[in-house]
Amino acid sequence: MKIIGLPLTSFFLLIVLPWILVLGQFYYCWRIYKQNRMTGRGE
């Protein structure tokens, strides 16, 4: 089975996993940013 010309494993590694990692990093940054604002920790 292929999705946009890619086998399933390649589709996951090329299209899905990179963006999960990027979104995870953004979420981490945002969480720390909000936490620091709420605790009034100056950066």
Add this chain to the structure above:
Amino acid sequence: MSLSEIGMAIFLGYLGLMVLIGIVCARYQKNMDSFWVAGRNIGLPIMVMAMMASVMHGGAILSGVALAAKDGGVAILPFISMALGTLIVLVYFAEKLRLMAGYTLPDYMGERFNSRFLRGYSAFIVALSSIIYLIAQVRVMGFVLQQLLGVSFTTGLLLGTAIFVFYVTFGGFLAVVWTDVAQFWFMWLGLLVLVPGLYHLVGGWSEVLAKVEQVAPGWTSPTGVSWSWTYLVSWYVVWLVAYATRVELVTKIYAARDVNVARFALPLNVAMIILFLLYGNFYLGAAARVLVWDQISSPDQAFPVLVTTTVSPFLAAVALTGIISAGMSTTSSLLIIAGASIAHDLLRKCYYEPNGVFKSETFYLRISRITILIVGVVAFLGALRTPELILVLVSYAVAFLGVTFFFPLLFGLKWKRVSREAAIASAVGGSVVTGIWTVLNLMKVPWATQLHPALPGLAVALVFIVVLTRYTQPVPRTCLAKFFPEEARLVSSVSASES
């Protein structure tokens, strides 16, 4: 007009802009902060563009397309390593390195582990790795200028080296950042102009993948046409460690305006690189395999030949100038890092100041400029003679950095217990083993070539840091205060009660 005439006009315009930026930035160089970390005043958009331009070396496009064209899906995994490596930088390194307010990675090694030897040794490794990396970048420029301007390989090398040494020597880190921004736009433009022409020839994403599977069965699978899963995983580990210790990336963190800029710039950088390099190289690699694979003698020629044979001379000149700008932006970052390693880490922090000799900032700026000049000349001479492939050279350069810094950074910023002796043994043991393994690889010893030199070095570095930390004493609290807020509070309360 021919490609060489148009190429000359576009390339000269581009070089004029870079020199102009160098001259303008030179007016703002007043002290070491402004020369090496641009006054620690870089905001988010500029930081992202500068990070991306310096991480995306010329070889990343040229040899990235070559790797994709030759082996297919194998080209995916280095970018997963990059995303994971950046995650490590983000979670463990970024905040503490920015708050430490140093200039270089050897600054961290010296201050965290209270060791002048470790600072000096780290500076030596950074300078060595930068020179190997520079040789690869300069070779990329030589190949591309040969196609673009119709000049000899040696002339292309000389022209490229001379111009980037000039603007880095005069403009410092500020020039590096602003030329990175200009080069960022050139890189995007360089690849985007190719899209309509290639789309017309090979079709869209799905069409080109269907065509490449017909000429090279298995190309779209993660292991590509010829790699095994085991070799793929070892390659993946090397790049994971390499991306977590990329000096061009980590040094930029020191220049961020604040911790938030340092943090948010990292995922933005990864997102842009995925769009640009992962998808760009994959599509271009497939197109090169379908269109020009029979016309080239080395995979490294895939991109230049694809460009010159499939689009108009004007668009080819723009695309090739984009590749040169990718090479130059990384090269300029490496040059400034090499200059800082020698002037700041070796001479100032390991020799003059510990011996009670205090020199002016102008003296150290002059030393770093002379160093940049010498490193440029050494890289040029090395690029003339080296027989190695670009991607192999780059992997050796990042291997040395990875094995030296990865565990002292990862464990040293997380656990207070890590001792000076453990960090020294890890950095020295790891890099020496990698050095020996690299020589065995270059001598083509069969059992040694089965493994990338970084892997045995990493294993030794890990064992040394874990075992020796158990049996040696941690560094004094005052050295930990910069990296662990609770230690800083403890130190200040102790000194307050004493006074």
